[in-house]
Amino acid sequence: MNARSQVFELTMEGRQVDEAISSIFHTVLFHRCLGKYMYTGETQYSIGTVGYTDVDCDFIDFTYVCCASDFLNRTVKRAINLFSEQLRSNDSSGSGQISLEFFQKKKSRWPFQQECIPWEVWTVRLDLIKYDNEDDRQLSRENVSDLLTEKVVYITEVMNREDYVPKTPIQNEIDLIFDTSYPDVQPYLFKFDYNTSGTNTPSVSNTMKKILRETLAL
Numbered sequence: 395m396n397a398r399s400q401v402f403e404l405t406m407e408g409r410q411v412d413e414a415i416s417s418i419f420h421t422v423l424f425h426r427c428l429g430k431y432m433y434t435g436e437t438q439y440s441i442g443t444v445g446y447t448d449v450d451c452d453f454i455d456f457t458y459v460c461c462a463s464d465f466l467n468r469t470v471k472r473a474i475n476l477f478s479e480q481l482r483s484n485d486s487s488g489s490g491q492i493s494l495e496f497f498q499k500k501k502s503r504w505p506f507q508q509e510c511i512p513w514e515v516w517t518v519r520l521d522l523i524k525y526d527n528e529d530d531r532q533l534s535r536e537n538v539s540d541l542l543t544e545k546v547v548y549i550t551e552v553m554n555r556e557d558y559v560p561k562t563p564i565q566n567e568i569d570l571i572f573d574t575s576y577p578d579v580q581p582y583l584f585k586f587d588y589n590t591s592g593t594n595t596p597s598v599s600n601t602m603k604k605i606l607r608e609t610l611a612l
Contacts, residue, residue: 398515
């Protein structure tokens with residue numbers, strides 16, 4: 395199976411990284427989470443509801459929606475923080491990427507381990523930039539907000555397509571498709587992956603040109 399892949403490229407200040415990635419990944423997860431399954435038989439079930447909440451960003455003029463699950467939100471925040479800290483460290487080149495991968499497990503016979511088959515991957519590639527004056531910083535804040543708005547709209551459009559998602563499993567195979575460890579939501583199995591290798595921090599002029607190109611390309 396070939397996993398669908400979506401890649402977003404963004405340039406921003408270090409302090410905006412956590413919020414920008416969170417807005418994208420939480421939007422994806424909101425569409426890839428279901429309520430808890432309650433089986434009344436091997437194939438008969440009902441599905442609970444998923445609560446949601448609005449999140450206002452501090453360093454970007456942006457508000458996004460995420461699942462109202464403290465447990466899920468802590469998982470996402472922990473992964474993004476690890477990436478952000480490494481990306482912003484003195485040892486980093488200022489470039490990196492982080493991916494949110496959805497997968498399903500395939501049964502295997504002992505002594506072989508279960509195979510994990512990815513079916514959808516969302517990647518955010520980031521370049522960090524530093525601004526010397528407040529005018530450039532404010533312009534960047536507005537541009538990042540506009541780009542994230544476009545990305546969130548695009549995610550919603552992708553989710554409405556007739557693309558592959560794993561079929562609802564029978565009761566004893568639910569852990570092959572969903573992460574059932576959360577008490578209030580049931581996302582498709584997912585994991586995070588990241589690296590922070592890349593070029594040096596770009597100049598302001600080159601970065602503004604890149605932001606303009608991305609804006610016109612949307």
